[in-house]
Amino acid sequence: MTEVRDLSSLKVAAAAIDSSCQFGLFASSKAYKKGDAILSESPLIILKHPSEPDKVRSQFDKSCFAAKKKPSNDQDENDDNIITDLTLPASSTKDLTAHHIKKLKGLALAAASYAMHRPNLTDETKEKLFQLYHPSTNNNQGDGVSDDEKSALKLVNQALKICQKIAAPDTSLNRLVQDAKGADELINLLLIYSCNAFEGGRIYHRLSRANHSCNPNAIVCGSSSGGDDDDVSVLKAACDIAEGEEITISYLGSYLYAGYPTRQRVLKDSKYFTCQCDRCSSTVHSDLASCLPCPVCHPRTGRYLDEDVMFDEGDEGDLTVSYATPKNGMIAEERSIECKGCNKITSFNPNEQSMRKKKEAACVNYMNKAEEKVYDRLEGNDSVTSNGSDGDKNLDVEKEANEQFYEMATSICGAKHWTTHFMNLSLIEESLANFQSTFMSMGQNAAEDAETMEELLTGIAEAADGIERAWMYASGLNLKTDPSQWLFDYTVGLARALVSLGDAKSQQYAVQWISKVEDYAEAFESDGMQKVVSSLKNAWKRHTSSEGEESDKKRQKVA
Numbered sequence: 311m312t313e314v315r316d317l318s319s320l321k322v323a324a325a326a327i328d329s330s331c332q333f334g335l336f337a338s339s340k341a342y343k344k345g346d347a348i349l350s351e352s353p354l355i356i357l358k359h360p361s362e363p364d365k366v367r368s369q370f371d372k373s374c375f376a377a378k379k380k381p382s383n384d385q386d387e388n389d390d391n392i393i394t395d396l397t398l399p400a401s402s403t404k405d406l407t408a409h410h411i412k413k414l415k416g417l418a419l420a421a422a423s424y425a426m427h428r429p430n431l432t433d434e435t436k437e438k439l440f441q442l443y444h445p446s447t448n449n450n451q452g453d454g455v456s457d458d459e460k461s462a463l464k465l466v467n468q469a470l471k472i473c474q475k476i477a478a479p480d481t482s483l484n485r486l487v488q489d490a491k492g493a494d495e496l497i498n499l500l501l502i503y504s505c506n507a508f509e510g511g512r513i514y515h516r517l518s519r520a521n522h523s524c525n526p527n528a529i530v531c532g533s534s535s536g537g538d539d540d541d542v543s544v545l546k547a548a549c550d551i552a553e554g555e556e557i558t559i560s561y562l563g564s565y566l567y568a569g570y571p572t573r574q575r576v577l578k579d580s581k582y583f584t585c586q587c588d589r590c591s592s593t594v595h596s597d598l599a600s601c602l603p604c605p606v607c608h609p610r611t612g613r614y615l616d617e618d619v620m621f622d623e624g625d626e627g628d629l630t631v632s633y634a635t636p637k638n639g640m641i642a643e644e645r646s647i648e649c650k651g652c653n654k655i656t657s658f659n660p661n662e663q664s665m666r667k668k669k670e671a672a673c674v675n676y677m678n679k680a681e682e683k684v685y686d687r688l689e690g691n692d693s694v695t696s697n698g699s700d701g702d703k704n705l706d707v708e709k710e711a712n713e714q715f716y717e718m719a720t721s722i723c724g725a726k727h728w729t730t731h732f733m734n735l736s737l738i739e740e741s742l743a744n745f746q747s748t749f750m751s752m753g754q755n756a757a758e759d760a761e762t763m764e765e766l767l768t769g770i771a772e773a774a775d776g777i778e779r780a781w782m783y784a785s786g787l788n789l790k791t792d793p794s795q796w797l798f799d800y801t802v803g804l805a806r807a808l809v810s811l812g813d814a815k816s817q818q819y820a821v822q823w824i825s826k827v828e829d830y831a832e833a834f835e836s837d838g839m840q841k842v843v844s845s846l847k848n849a850w851k852r853h854t855s856s857e858g859e860e861s862d863k864k865r866q867k868v869a
């Protein structure tokens with residue numbers, strides 16, 4: 311069991327991020343070393359979406375909304391009351407985007423979950439829950455409430471109305487939303503949920519006081535203890551933390567490695583605030599993730615980079631193109647980019663007079679648009695996802711779309727831009743996932759196998775190249791968190807594929823990859839994952855075992 315640290319060394323105090331009396335978590339009376347557990351905590355409440363087939367889900371659905379039957383062919387005897395997809399009334403969703411509807415569904419399900427838990431909550435838990443940060447609902451003028459937070463208020467009010475319409479009679483949800491006091495309580499609860507919930511709808515007494523930073527010094531990990539009934543999260547130091555320092559985490563997931571406009575968009579969309587962390591607020595900053603290929607020294611034809619500079623490696627030969635750094639404020643209209651390579655500044659100013667400057671500004675706009683499009687693709691908010699048909703064909707459409715977006719990102723934003731890395735990693739994830747099943751199914755037909763093997767080896771080589779590039783990019787950002795936080799799964803996936811190939815050379819190559827994530831795994835990953843890492847690392851030593859010989863036979867057959 312991870313030790314619960316002396317909580318007197320942690321303090322909830324007024325935070326540096328904002329003057330409007332918000333709080334944060336501080337290492338008030340001790341310092342921490344990288345990997346130290348700072349705090350272990352179970353959630354006050356889990357406002358769980360019923361997306362996993364378990365007892366809670368079935369009970370939950372029966373107790374909240376009128377049950378909607380699944381189509382009979384995939385119906386399980388025990389789950390005929392499960393809601394496969396909560397359908398909101400058409401009148402409530404008219405003119406709303408898919409993203410907006412998804413959020414309303416999430417809120418309606420969180421409301422239902424709260425209604426179900428509510429009778430069992432102790433007064434102490436309720437008190438702690440309702441003390442957590444949320445925008446004020448106390449005045450009609452919305453004084454002191456930011457525009458971001460006003461959108462949260464609007465959304466939770468819409469969600470309440472929806473719950474009032476769809477809650478099944480005689481359920482805990484219906485009783486809560488039909489009562490004026492209950493409805494007020496639910497509004498506050500949904501705001502607290504919107505601003506404080508972690509993955510899976512978990513809300514904590516202390517962890518939920520940790521502010522976000524785009525260069526965080528702490529990471530929230532699952533418990534390393536692991537009993538089935540435990541639901542403990544552990545806050546760990548991502549780097550050395552000095553006594554008195556604020557402890558910050560990232561609310562961004564992998565978008566921590568994205569550029570400024572996307573990071574701000576994710577935080578506004580998901581948590582309703584404008585980030586004021588150091589990485590975002592510096593007006594002249596050198597955040598590599600926000601750099602763009604310079605429109606002056608990166609030659610282009612129209613909006614597309616010339617082929618020889620798309621994948622530029624920087625200082626080889628006479629290639630002197632470089633990425634330009636954002637300057638002068640971060641609002642799109644105020645932004646300009648400065649290139650250290652050619653010393654030129656390109657502005658976004660639409661009123662530029664000279665033709666050349668107009669063209670350069672248009673270039674920057676294309677890059678911004680491409681960044682937005684890639685984000686929408688990654689989030690499934692794009693037309694490909696919403697128009698997709700069903701079944702296998704859908705997977706092909708998705709794959710093709712990902713390849714097209716990867717090419718677009720590379721040719722407009724360049725191979726070093728975050729959009730290119732993200733799209734490439736999506737493709738790599740898919741290719742590594744297919745690797746295992748394809749490899750296992752080989753051994754039937756020597757000629758076909760040879761072809762398949764060549765494809766697999768090409769896939770692995772491309773994956774290694776893409777992951778290596780992403781490592782270089784992530785390391786170059788110089789964040790306090792280890793790049794493994796983003797690249798762990800891809801790196802382990804690649805090592806796993808290399809080990810499966812079975813020959814000693816591939817297995818030794820796997821060791822090189824595993825060594826990149828080994829320290830991270832030891833400090834931040836579960837015991838189970840540490841075992842996987844150690845087994846992949848030692849696979850080549852077992853090479854002479856029957857497992858290795860079996861794979862060798864397969865490879866020899868192919869050869």
Ligand SMILES: C[S@@+](CC[C@H](N)C(=O)[O-])C[C@H]1O[C@@H](n2cnc3c(N)ncnc32)[C@H](O)[C@@H]1O
Pocket residue numbers: 325327328331332333334442443505506518519520521522523581582583584585586587
């Ligand atoms: C989970 S709470 C964090 C604790 C909160 N500050 C409090 O007083 O309890 C999240 C809220 O804190 C604020 N916040 C957190 N990180 C921030 C940041 N980097 N910039 C601006 N506001 C931030 C936002 O209002 C956000 O909705």
